[in-house]
Amino acid sequence: MPKARASIDADGPAIRAVDLWAPSSEKTPQLLSAEERARLAVIASIVRFNKGEKIYGEGQRAHAVFNIVTGVVKAYKTAPDSSEHITAFLFPDDLVGLSEEGRYTNSLTAITPVTAYLLPVSALRSRLSNDAGLEFHVICKLCHELRQTQRHAFILSRRQALSKVAMFLQLLEQLQAVRGERITEIYLPMSRSDIGEYVGMSLEAVSRAFRGLTTRGIIKSRDRRHLKITDRSTFDKIADNTNASSAAGSVTQ
Amino acid sequence: MPKARASIDADGPAIRAVDLWAPSSEKTPQLLSAEERARLAVIASIVRFNKGEKIYGEGQRAHAVFNIVTGVVKAYKTAPDSSEHITAFLFPDDLVGLSEEGRYTNSLTAITPVTAYLLPVSALRSRLSNDAGLEFHVICKLCHELRQTQRHAFILSRRQALSKVAMFLQLLEQLQAVRGERITEIYLPMSRSDIGEYVGMSLEAVSRAFRGLTTRGIIKSRDRRHLKITDRSTFDKIADNTNASSAAGSVTQ
DNA sequence: CGTTTAATTGAGGAAAGTCAAGTGAAGTGG
């Protein structure tokens, strides 16, 4: 029996984002019509990457844009001091590889097995200039990613480790919901180290934050990659940084 | 004699960004042709805001997009704990107010006197759908802003206060260069508190960072809003976080 | 010129980083 995703696989590239102007009932609808997806499928090819495989490196010539079908990738920059900063985690229906003057601005690595559509820039370019509707959808997607990155920056600006991690989990949960997956459990495809590089703290601090949330009874992890939020209200308070630590503290101590 | 900017004022909305694919010689060219700007000018109106004046609030209905002509604005989010996080500083030729489902996602306040083009969304919307070239330019601008926000996130991810502030100054300097202004001196239109809210540290820490850079002879400030980089190589090392603190430390101590 | 706001500076404490050791999980090859 084919997975739900298999149909997407067959239908061509897909992008998902909210509309810029119109208030819609649906949360994040599929932006492209079947016809548009079919037209894009003509110029696209399917590519696969193993877990841990590097897709491209920062500064390389950008020959293609990728549209993820299944799996998760990380986009990251390597700082001059050789520490890595993760720019974004990218999931199915995301678009990645939009470049600056023909060169990639991030490196890209698969953190799970990945299948994706590869769209050559030359072909995409001409398609874009001939299809105003598609262009508009790309604009919507970019606005979406811009807000996503602003949210990332917001997480990074927090000072408390617990708050950072809680916000990160909220983010993952929401993305999962948007993809139509079950959210009884949050799935963490990435390592502690990846999380640390995303939220701006050491992997040890990430580990401690998980422990902190667990011992306070706020989350419960089945294994290192699956957890459940058991106390939603204090969880949200910690994420919002509204006096939850003090309340929870009085319970614990 | 009119300032260079006065001509922009007269010519209609202007946006500036690098091209997605083509490597260009110019750093960040004006994307819109005279004709496009004129067509946009038809639907635009000029608006002015005083220093400190709020332009719109997060969550309000988004009736218009703004294209800044002169002055500087800050876009920010107010956290549930009532602390403010600055999302971006916006300068002439920037585009701001692209919304999510018809509502603004940030608040916007002028931090200097500001003049801007106001583009009603309804008119802009129909212009966009009739002009593929304009759409493409908006895509370029959005990619540009996306990278800008990623850079912001990168600054926020740094741990050292000096490094954060140095990177922030690099950013300002580059934006100044792009706008064609002189870069012998870096101009800081925003307060220490604004800087702190942008780079993710307290205003006191910002102040101390400036002092730190000054006492080490790396920067020299004429007044609180104007400074010069006097030791470029160690400045860059601090921004890059490559063993400059140790080297500078041995000099000072 | 006085009042208000912004910025600096200092002292103390909390929080996360670093270093290092130990534990658990996963994958490999016999």
Added chain:
DNA sequence: CCACTTCACTTGACTTTCCTCAATTAAACG
């Protein structure tokens, strides 16, 4: 299938850094 290697994660002890609170100085504004 199990021992072995390897890698990811956890946990602890110590140190550094920045935040918080508070007092002082400097600048901006009417």
